[in-house]
Amino acid sequence: MRKEKSEEKIKRVGRFRPPTPTQVIAAAFGVLFAAMIVYLCRYAYVNRQVMMSNSYNSRQKILLEQNTRGDILAASGEVLATTEKKEDGSEERVYPYGNLFSHAVGYSAKGMGGVEAAANYYLIRSDIPLSKKAELMDKGEKYPGNTVITTLDRNLQETAYQALSAYRGAIVVTDVRTGAILAMVSKPDFDPNEINALWPQLTADKEDSRLLNRVSQGLYPPGSTFKIVTALEYIRENPADYGKYSFNCSGSYTAEGLTIHCFHGESHGRVDFYTSLQKSCNSSFANIGMLLDRGAFAKTLKTLYFGEELPVDFPCGTSRTALSASSGASEVMQLSIGQGATSISPLHLNMITQSIASGGEMYKPYIIDRIVSADDKVLVSNEKEKLRRVMSAEEAQILTEMMTTVVNGGTARRLQGLSYQAAGKTGSAEYNSVEKTESHAWFTGFAPADDPQIAVTVIIEQAGSGGEYAVPMAKRVFDTYFEAED
16 A cells, blocks of 8 residues: 555645746746736826826827817806807817916917916816716716815915016915915016917017916025025024024124125124024034034935925926035035025025914915815815924924014014014025126015915015015015905
């Protein structure tokens, strides 16, 4: 019996055939093919909006033959973009407010921009019930596209637009409690109703860059507005002793062969930590910069999204600094006052300002509140989204107090004595033009200081003093907002 069992076992083993090289290769290719199919399906689903909006996707044309492109509305219902049917039966995209919302709402031709681009996937689709589609089909009518309701406030947009007047620059207003964008103005601008006729001129324009949304894509030296970031790092490194800081300003500060001058060479005398920001003392902040741990400061900057793409749903520039643990005195001193290789977008500066106002939490800026079908079914609803905590509540409170002193007797004093208490920081950011050194005028701040609601960031190109030019513009926006609240 043992012999029979042994022979049977040998026969069973003998029946096993190892796979041939061809079979192994075929199996490997089968697994790779299956993995590729899964990846492509997942990619197509996750990026369906981007793929739909691609100009090479013929599916767009098919949908627009079936559906009428949907409307874009302001937060309170004003029509910002709509599709009208002309006498010959063709359709025309119309922007009732012309230039006013040109960068925020954008345009639907020539590659698209603004909300038109961000929400294109939904605007060209119709999500009404099949029964209603059948009724319209019987009548030979197109289906109504979905409607996009933005977070934009028409009154604030008009105020910001009029305040900026003929200057080049940008104004952005956000709700600090949610991150919602209430106003977004960039100049020079254009009339989206004339986009097709203007396109050759706009694309050839290298001086005005009218198509550029300066709010999110413009990158500028932040100047003295960056001192709130330098102050944050000093507080972080000296939580118990920041209040003991003292510096005697003679109008300039020199270290390792580099001299930093205060604006117009003004001598501020003895200043403490708070009055250094209140008076926007370059010399004192250059000194503060030299006291900081460069590696720690670089980490703080990374936390604040410097050198990283901002997590927003529209095109945005990436703010830069040149700081590292091995940076020399020149880089550190220039960075500390927002000059040198430092650059930032108005939107990014507004996000940092909003973080201070909200107690250290940074929220994602968004411009689309919700998307609904023609029968009012909600398809997309955006709510506030926390990105990360960028500072402690204590740090945010100290910065709020410091920015309040800037308003109450400092460089932003044109905002003092009003029905609301604002907190803010001005900036005069120097840059080299072809002929001479000029300055951009900045302001960034929020109000009310004790219960923040909105943040306003203003930049005016080549204007000079932030306190003289940018603050009055911000005041007009704050006034409009709080008059509406009363």
